[in-house]
Amino acid sequence: MSLSEVYAALSGLSATLEREQERAKHREEIIDRLHEENQLLRRGELQQMHDPVRNALYRLLDRVRQAQRNPPDAEGVPQVLDLIGAELVEAIERTGMEKYEVAVGDPYDRDRHRPLGPVPVTDKGLDGTVVEVCADGFARGEQIVRRAQVRVGKYQED
The missing domain is CATH 3.90.20 (Hemagglutinin Ectodomain; Chain B)
Incomplete structure (x- = not known):
């Protein structure tokens, strides 16, 4: 070249x-x-x-x-x-959030509920159930964004 x-x-x-x-x-x-x-x-x-x-x-x-x-x-x-x-x-x-319903008497669900403390109950049927809803829960579709704040019944004999 x-x-x-x-x-x-x-x-x-x-x-x-x-x-x-x-x-x-x-x-x-x-x-x-x-x-x-x-x-x-x-x-x-x-x-x-x-x-x-x-x-x-x-x-x-x-x-x-x-x-x-x-x-x-x-x-x-x-x-x-x-x-x-x-x-x-x-x-x-x-x-984009949705309020979800929580009612007194619903069974406690740790994924959807944030417990604020136990409440003594004398009815065995209320043990482990929501006895008071203190704050609403919110979700985006299936994802829980804010768990509902609840008080949960704990059975105690008289």
Whole structure:
């Protein structure tokens, strides 16, 4: 192989390398632009995802302010608290959680219930069952996200 052939081959390789470097630079610019666009979309989606929760919290705040302006009598307080509780459950559910029901008399389930302590019971049928529900439980599909807080009956003879 002559020196001119080697020089031509090197010139060809050099030109090919320059074209590949330009392509790589162009790909990097595209990747950077797509990453920026993706981040903008993500921020927008996150803000949009929070809108239903914000709306529920606005309604809750309005109810509290209304109760402050027109305080309910003693008999109306439980109703106001029920309304506030319902608004809070709705706000939580808008995040993809679901409140699950726990009732007095349900058997204790360590996967779904968080025991707050035993309660002495004299009825053997109440041993190992929920005797008080202290806080709601929430799940996302089949996954328990927050176990319900309960008090569990423990049989004791008189």
